[in-house]
Amino acid sequence: MRDRLVGAARTAALNAHAPYSRFGVGAAVLLADGSVVTGANFENASYGLSLCAETVALATASSAGRLREVVAIAVIGGAMDSLGVPRGFAVVSPCGRCRQVINEAAQMAARDLTIWCAAAEGDAVQRHMVSDLLPHAFGPADLGIGA
Template sequence: MTLEKRDALIAAARDAARGAYAPYSNFHVGAALLLTDGSVVTGANVENASYGLSLCAETVAAAKVLSAARRSGLEAVAVVGGAPGAPGEGAAVTPCGRCRQVLNELAQLGGTDPVVWCEGAQGVLELRLSELLPHAFGPASLG
């Protein structure tokens, strides 16, 4: 993966964060998923007054992919979070546990282990999804 592709995906996540609905936490998160067919799907966090019903940016993006019946595989993920108007300027934000599981489902459908880039003031943290979610439970675990 080229540095230009990485930076473009991170920029897409940063742009997505601008669409976040986060009136309670005031913490905006954007995610961008690069599929193996070359397309990019973004999502932003969506909060709810009943906090447990809130949706993370990664889950929103994955739901957009899956609800469009796209199963081509997940190549890379970019996540950027922070204060409104300043995503990526604080500490790097990694996907939460729930999002790691949701991303794993999408990755396993395509047989991939996507790279995950998380931008923060100190630079870009780069990990594989399997590092964030070792010994993952997925579709193969049910059969």
């Protein structure tokens, strides 16, 4: 499963729209039935309107009515070469905003999600749980809303 998800995230990163940072990110979300939903970062000249790959992938799952089915997520990223291909051997992990978005999906799915963090190239992969990356997370229960 890990290699399949990381591979799907690497493929998704090829579609990154990152003309400003030139840093392509791809994410792949595993659903309970084994299907995979992907996303790539989508930048905007008004930087605050940019979307991270993890958010795009989870929003895609949500728009299909499948947010509660999320089991795991993989994220990769790297500086883009002249052809727009993400490169590099440094492992990438979700930013703080994405950790919060992933946490929301975890609470909706009622499970602590596995997050596979990898580099754009090479074999380096790290396994984390969302609860490790975002301890003491804020979520629906804090608003008095059950997942």
